[in-house]
Amino acid sequence: MTTKVDIVDGVQRRVLLWSNPRSLSTIFEKCISGLRGTQIINEPYSAAHDLGPDRATLPDYVNEDMSKKYYSHYEYEELTRRGVNEDVEFINAFDHNICTYEFVKNTLERPYADKSVVFCKDLCYGIHGKFHMLPVGYQHTFLIRDPRKTLVSWLKLMQDMTQCSQLELADADALFPALEGAMQQFELFKFLQSRGDDIVVVDADDVQTDPDTILRKYCHAVGIPFQNSMLRWNSGDEAMQDWISALSYLVGNQIGGYYSAAMKSSSFLPPKAPLNRHEMSRDLLPYVDSSVPFYKELHKFRLQIA
Numbered sequence: 001m002t003t004k005v006d007i008v009d010g011v012q013r014r015v016l017l018w019s020n021p022r023s024l025s026t027i028f029e030k031c032i033s034g035l036r037g038t039q040i041i042n043e044p045y046s047a048a049h050d051l052g053p054d055r056a057t058l059p060d061y062v063n064e065d066m067s068k069k070y071y072s073h074y075e076y077e078e079l080t081r082r083g084v085n086e087d088v089e090f091i092n093a094f095d096h097n098i099c100t101y102e103f104v105k106n107t108l109e110r111p112y113a114d115k116s117v118v119f120c121k122d123l124c125y126g127i128h129g130k131f132h133m134l135p136v137g138y139q140h141t142f143l144i145r146d147p148r149k150t151l152v153s154w155l156k157l158m159q160d161m162t163q164c165s166q167l168e169l170a171d172a173d174a175l176f177p178a179l180e181g182a183m184q185q186f187e188l189f190k191f192l193q194s195r196g197d198d199i200v201v202v203d204a205d206d207v208q209t210d211p212d213t214i215l216r217k218y219c220h221a222v223g224i225p226f227q228n229s230m231l232r233w234n235s236g237d238e239a240m241q242d243w244i245s246a247l248s249y250l251v252g253n254q255i256g257g258y259y260s261a262a263m264k265s266s267s268f269l270p271p272k273a274p275l276n277r278h279e280m281s282r283d284l285l286p287y288v289d290s291s292v293p294f295y296k297e298l299h300k301f302r303l304q305i306a
Contacts, residue, residue, distance in 0.1 A: 014108075014118045014138045015222045018188060020181035021123060022153035023145040024204045026262035029121040031215070033239045034229040037116035042245035044104040045126030045133075051248055052099030090240065093247035101133045107244065108135035117224050124184040125177040131191050139222050140192050144298045145204035147182050147291035148274035151284055154178040169283055182291035189298060201301040208271040210305045217303045237263040 019025035033040045049056055094107075112118050120138070127134065158172040159165050173179045192199055200221045207214045211231055219226040233239070240250055240263070277285065 011223070012112070012116060012118065013222060013224050014135075015120070015141060015224070016108075016135070016138045017119070017121045017141050017143055018124050018127075018185060019121065019143040020125075020145070020150055020185055021176060021178045022150040022157065023143050024207065024262075024268075025121050025123075025143050026259050027265050027268065028143055028204075028207065029119070030239050030262055030265065031230045031233060031268070032117075032119050033243070034233050035117060035119075035224065035227055037114075039112050039115040039118050040239075040243040041108065041118065041120040042240075042243045043122050043126065043249060044099065044107060044120065044244070044246070045101070045130075046123045047096055047099045047126075047246035047249060048101045048104050049126040051096035051246060052101075052103070053097070054100050090243070090245070090247060090250045092242050092244045093250055094244070096246040096248045099246055101130055105133050105135050109137065123177075124181060124188050127188065128184045131188070139200070140197055141200040141202070141218070141222060142185065142189060142298060143202055143204060143207075144185065144295055144302065146274055147288050147295050148280075149204075149272075150181070151178060151288055151291065152275055152280055155281060155284055169287070179287045180291075182294040186294040186297060189301075199301070200303065201298055203299060203302045205271045206302065206305055208268045211268040213305050214303055221303065232267045233265075235264055235266045239263075 017025060017028065019028075029040060029042065032038060048054055108118075108120060154176070155167075155169070155172065158176060159167050162172075162175075169179065189199065189201075200218060202214055202218055215230050216226045219230075237259070240259075243250070280288065
């Protein structure tokens with residue numbers, strides 16, 4: 001049975017949200033998932049980069065046990081033995097072993113005839129250097145966030161997940177790329193701009209400060225209806241169950257909890273101030289400093305509250 005959907009002006013809307021790790025992108029994705037008739041596609045290019053047949057080769061210096069602790073290159077059965085909630089069924093999940101870049105492009109370009117909105121969220125490192133694999137028919141949008149927040153949050157996540165407080169930045173970046181994220185995001189933006197795309201940029205701090213205004217403007221800019229459900233939603237990971245995503249990401253979240261803050265959320269919380277420089281890891285500071293100019297350039301294009 002085909003579900004009745006609200007297709008604005010008879011046109012299905014397809015939107016890609018490009019972000020970097022720890023930019024509140026999964027919370028943004030969860031908020032959009034409450035829109036009736038929407039299909040969410042979660043981080044397919046990242047899955048191709050991290051897990052699929054085309055995946056990037058981890059450097060030799062990355063400890064294999066540490067890699068396995070973070071990325072589930074092993075089988076689902078092994079994951080379940082580590083405490084996965086088997087009552088949760090991910091009905092649209094795919095095996096990462098088939099996740100080539102061609103598979104991702106084809107998945108994004110499928111018809112989804114019973115959906116009014118197809119919304120994909122991904123991380124810029126997954127498409128970096130492979131812009132020829134971008135899908136046809138999508139409006140590209142960017143969620144940016146101050147690198148003083150993203151990189152500090154990323155390092156803490158990696159230390160928690162590897163249980164290694166002295167984790168080397170190079171090792172962490174090989175496992176979950178973030179140190180060059182702002183530059184990669186800027187390069188993707190400039191590529192899309194050069195070919196004449198209509199690009200929408202939102203800043204995570206603005207979303208947190210005034211979600212009503214920014215989400216209304218975002219929805220208007222991409223041609224999807226705004227709903228009040230985008231401002232408050234149910235806590236929990238039920239929303240993920242029909243997302244199209246690599247199974248390893250969804251199951252791995254139950255173990256590692258890298259989406260846990262987003263899944264526990266029920267609204268956007270007010271932003272916090274970034275740490276002072278003396279509070280940051282000394283090794284992280286050069287990457288923060290090199291990232292801020294790229295962030296500031298994109299910040300000029302953001303949807304503004306006023």
